Amino acid sequence: MSGGGTDGSGAGTPAPVPLWCAAAWLGDRGVVEGVRVVPAGDGTVVSLEEGVAAQAGDTVLPGVVFPAAANAHSHAFHRVLRGRTHGGAPGSFWTWRESMYAAARQLTPELYEELATAVFAEMVVTGWSSVAEFHYVHHRPDGSPYGAGTAGSTTAGPAPAGSGTAGSADGPDGPHAMELALARAAVRAGIRLTLLDTCYLAGGFGLPAGPDQVRFTDASAKEWLRRFASLREAVAERFPASAVTVGAALHSVRAVPPEALAEIAGALPPEVPVHIHLSEQPAENEACLAATGLTPTGLLSSSGLLTPRLSAVHATHLTAADIDLLGGAGSTVVMCPTTEADLADGIGPAGRLQRAGVRIALGTDQHAVIDPWIEMRALEHGERLATGGRPQFTPAQLLAAGTGGGLRAQGRPPVGLEPGAVCDLVAIDPRSVRTVGSDPEQLVYSATAQDVTDVVIGGVPTAHRGRHLGLGDPADLLGAVLGRMDRAGGTHRSDSRTTLGAAAP
Ligand SMILES: [Zn+2]
Known part of the structure; x- marks a missing residue:
């Protein structure tokens, strides 16, 4: 250049x-x-x-x-776990999750802003220009909301971006402190952010949230809807929509009870994109069938959530009927091939989904890899491994998944050379x-x-x-913040893994 x-x-x-x-x-x-x-x-x-x-x-x-790539699924703080969860005893998705919870316990709004700035900068230098951040670390570690008790309101007033000072509405104890920290991080890194505020109500079918999940949870669908509306206002007051918008996410059918799924489907404004983790693990399907008699996809359909605005993340373990439902609805499926490999999730039926009418998007999810080119290629490699044939997707289809698919999932306009x-x-x-x-x-x-x-x-x-060009080498930023977290006594390394708690699904 x-x-x-x-x-x-x-x-x-x-x-x-x-x-x-x-x-x-x-x-x-x-x-x-x-x-x-x-x-x-x-x-x-x-x-x-x-x-x-x-x-x-x-x-x-x-x-x-x-055209630059569009990242349709991210949990920025999972970057802490890269290269650190592969030692010790043999584990699974569920033991990895315990390490992830330990990382989440450490986060403060200030620390998360520093960490997310570094992670978003890494995304930018690798070619992603937008990201859908599936965000669920909403509250203080004890579950109490940020901003509680501040003067008279839980809706922050206008303030310029980047003015996050202690004691202000944009400060580390203001309303939406974690969400505004992520928004400022994205603006600093220059990446377009679709902040997917995530509804998380339960620890599993019929189970309350466990101690590690209280940072994530709201008391009810109504309470989450109220906080979501307040967040949309707070973000719109501070940031142009080209830089930061707010979308909705439902964590999973494990974490949002069936009646709440339907309530939220009916209450969200029609222009809001909706994302959900879907059928990442066989255990989720089994628990859903036992509790409701439906597959997770069937439950979404009966709840009114299968629409063109829905993005189902992973969709790894689906029945033929699930694939037809998603395709018939014109929904998007966000595949995260490097994460799904790292977590031993399995290989999702990308080709069958696309032929059924589903739009495919790509995400880096837990950030074991942040590289759109490897993610696009891994989508094709998964299909080849699963089907024994090559090629399955054309280069144009892979590029469409890496760009247009992710933009559609975020409700963003097309990017590129036209x-x-x-x-x-x-x-x-x-x-x-x-x-x-x-x-x-x-x-x-x-x-x-x-x-x-x-x-x-x-x-x-x-x-x-x-x-x-504004922040320097993302490795330096990441090294600084990871060192800070380690010195603070992080417990996210694999040698501190614990087994799956009894309360967890
Ligand atoms: Zn995820």
């Missing part, structure tokens, strides 16, 4: 700049050379010319430029040791995040060769 719109300090709001791509992926038309893109002040593409030379003052993007689209782009080096010799239209099968030379968000150059 040459030129650029930032001063490297992270201060101020850099303006979009004209861009010249040595080559660019233009969807059905494949890769075209010499593409000049001019963004408007709002970060959308105004004009696009093909087969032209760069003009003086253009920011040059070498290599092959693609007039009117949001100018979020990523450039790939086609001559690295990994990519040299690849057909440019098959780079999705060979590139990794290490081959990302430049990331542009809203027409603004935001990362270059692994460095965030």
Whole structure:
């Protein structure tokens, strides 16, 4: 890259700049050379010319430029567990969850803002320009809400972004303290955030929340709906929708009782995207069948939740009838292939879902890997392993899952290289040791995040060769905050794992 719109300090709001791509992926038309893109002040593409030379003052993007990726499923704090949960005794998803709960216990609004800034910066330098953050660490560790007892209201008043000082509505004990910390982190990292505030009411079918889950829970569906409406107001007062929006999530059928699923389906405004963890583990299906006589997908259908705005995360263990229900509803399924491999979840039926009419999106979930190129490739690899055939998805379909699928799941407009689209782009080096010799239209099968030379968000150059132009090397940010958590006595390493508690499903 040459030129650029930032001063490297992270201060101020850099303006979009004209861009010249040595080559660019233009969807059905494949890769075209010499593409000049001019963004408007709002970060959308105004004009696009093909087969032209760069003009003086253009920011040059070498290599092959693609639309930036859209991450449809993240729990930012799970990044703490990367490379730390693989020792000790053999475990399962459920023992991993105990380590995750230990990490959640440590979080304060200030610590989470620092950690999430680093994680979101890592996402940006690898080529994700937006993220759906499935957020459930709402309250203090003892379950009491932040902001309780502050002057007269639980709805924060207007305040400028980044003004999180102690004692203010945006401070570490203000209403929505954890949520506003995540929003500020996203703005600092320059990633577009869809903050999915998560309803979490129970510890399992017919079970109250356990001690490790009280940070996550609200007293009832009504109480969550009230807090959700308040959060939407607080975010809209502080951040433009292009930067931060609020969507809804239901943690899972384990954590939200059937009557609450139906109540929420009927009460949420129609424009709000809705996400839910679905059938990640066989044990969830068995518990749901025993409690309700329905599969989790069947329960969502009977609750009025199977709609085009629904994103079902994982959907790993489905029946043929479940696949037909999801496809018939035009819902999205968010697959998280590297997480599903890491947690030994299984391989979801991505090809069958797509053929049934489901839109596929991708997420990095617990962040054992943050790399859109590996995630796209892993979707295809899972299909090959499960079916014994190759290829299952075309490069265009994999790129669609990595970009358009995730944007649809977030309720965000299209990004990429066409007039009117949001100018979020990523450039790939086609001559690295990994990519040299690849057909440019098959780079999705060979590139990794290490081959990302430049990331542009809203027409603004935001990362270059692994460095965030405002925040520096995300490894330094992550090292600092992980060190701080370790010194504070974190108990999230695998040698401190415990077995699944009796109260947990
Ligand atoms: Zn998840």
